[in-house]
Amino acid sequence: MTINLIILPVLLQFLLAIILLFFWTRTSIQKIISIAGSMFSILVAVLLFSAVYNNKIITMQAGNWGPPFGITFVADTFSTTMVLLASISAAAVTVFSSVTIKKARMKFGYFPSFHFLLMGLNGAFLTGDIFNLYVWFEVVILSSFVFITLGGKKVQIEGAVKYFTLNFLASMIFLTAIAVLYGLAGSLNMADLSGKIQNIQNQGLVQVTAVLFLVGFGIKSAMFPLYFWLPDSYHTPQAAISAIFAGLLTKVGIYALLRVFSLIFIPDLFMKNLIVILAGLTLFSGGLGALVQVNMRKMLSYLIVCHIGYIIGGLGMFTVAALSGAIFYLIHDIIIKTNLFLVAGVIYKINGELNMKRMGGIYANYPALSLLMAIPLFSLIGVPPLSGFWPKIDLFKESFTTANYFLLGCFIFGSVITLFVISKLWSEVFWKKMKNPVRKPYIRYYDEMPQNQKVLLILPIIFLSLILLYIGLGAENIFQLSNKIATELMDTTAYKNAVLGTTKIHITP
Amino acid sequence: MEIILAIIVGLLYASGIYLMLRRSLVKLVIGLVLLGNGVNLLIFLLGGLVKGKPPIIPPTDTVLGQIYADPVPQALILTAIVISFGLQSFAIVLIKRTYIVLDTDDLDQIHSAEEDEDDY
């Protein structure tokens, strides 16, 4: 069973999705199964995480075909951490969506698609095969298409067209890159490719392939200049869906970037500079975009783009300390972006507005709730000792020592913009008085909800805020974790040995 | 054969991207379909073209001796085809829905609403 523990996060989500498909129209049963299943998946993720963190990398050959021919699943510290984070934010979102998603929309397969999405995410994190990574990516985007069109209103359809086109294009570029890579190296196993790629004569073509991967993953993770689809589509679906998109969907692109560029293509000077410049411009343009928005959710979408720059910047510097900072930021970012969009959802339920100019008065009416919401907002800015502060130290320091002053400037710019934008949000939404509020008949307001639904709405935010507090106050542990991951990313021999090393390839006559 | 295939792949990519840059939604989807087929052919081409050499080991040998056709690209293409089948059917439903809701197939018209009468 130990060998199959690695596939359990994927399998569990798959089984949940299938069970939910049987209850296609029975939404109340779906809610219960989905919430219980998500809780159980956290347990599984913790089991897998502790098994890998305390011992060594677990690998499994699907179908018992020896590497590098079969599809390998690899659980190292990085992938198990991502699985754990994904299951935590997913559990929060399932609870939240059991209240907010309209019943009519749940009947279009909201919960089954949710678990298919998580299956894809977990698969993408755990696979050790580049083509298999593509397949998991497609599972993720196919289920996200269900989400982005759910509702079928004008805005949602408009967002969906942009989202679909750019994601399809990204997949095609990714697949092209895989085709070229296979033609060059004759293998799809990432550990195997890692050894083979240096021995290829035509290093120019290898560079081109690397850039193709960068573009493909760059679109998915909303990197400059390929991010335009994100702020145009992430604000259109319902709050719970936006939260899962913001927390996990762009991060799987980042995960793939970090994995591919540390394992297969080791960045040379040109690549490092390219990534650093792109990261700086991502921070810059995302920040400027957030500055001019008045729509709260659109502003947060631009902040996603902005903060992607921190992680990519860490990758661009490519030292252990920089990668460690980037991983720390990634851990913090997944939880906080999920939480922020849930907060935005609750604010919308209270105010019934998306435009910040027309909002207000939350602090006066709900002081306790406002204090709770302050935790994620302040963590995002990076007020010490909250979670956003710690990874930035690493990143700032490392950009000094590697003399990346351009990147340092952009890091600081991004932080200042975040501070400005969040304080604008705070004063507009929380402190300002709301002028002539209009009650809209099609919204279920927060104060109209029964008590148990209010609890279900707030509970995920409390849960995620507690985790954020832990990341901030227990930063030492997270530092150790991110440092371990960064060391593993820089020195891939353990990964390669775990996949290829001990097993002998023998073909039975 | 390689040269012909390479030209076809290039043509498919070029026409796919050209159609994607047009303003019509229908042309956009046709472009995506062509692009998908171009990628599939590219996998086929880069997997190496070998004629009449199946990857089968003779009973007397233990390893593959001479040049053989690589079976992996076939598997990759089959998977890619199934995936693009799903994506394309979604795309067709999506453009139809877009046409019904927005009453246009001009991509330049798709930038209207900031918010809608909807419970987010």
Next chain:
Amino acid sequence: MRHLTFKTATNFLLPLLLLFSIFILLRGHYLPGGGFVGGIIAAIAFVLHAFAFGLKDTRKLLKIKPMSLMPAGLALAVFSAILPIFQGLPIMTGLWMNEPIPVIGLIGTALLFDLGVYIVVLGVALTIIFTISESV
């Protein structure tokens, strides 16, 4: 489309195509064929029937919703994939019976998996085609 010849021909073609799809499914392990192709052929049989007699009749013929085929097929495929776990082998390892069964041949989990794929593909293809043609 609703020509008498077409209708009569469809009446004969439907069982033939279904039989052919099962044939394709079963020969899939060693020869060209398999669950995906078989499922598509079976879907074509029903689409042909829908063209000849209208969607309503086809739905009546099918009795169950094509949508409900999807979870059933997926469950079957997953079941075949997790069977090896109970023997301590990695997931999706092929398990085979020792003795071949007459007519069908040697049976393993691969056949079960293919059967699952067959059902899923049939369900998905019919759902897509029915949905699109109904809303036109």
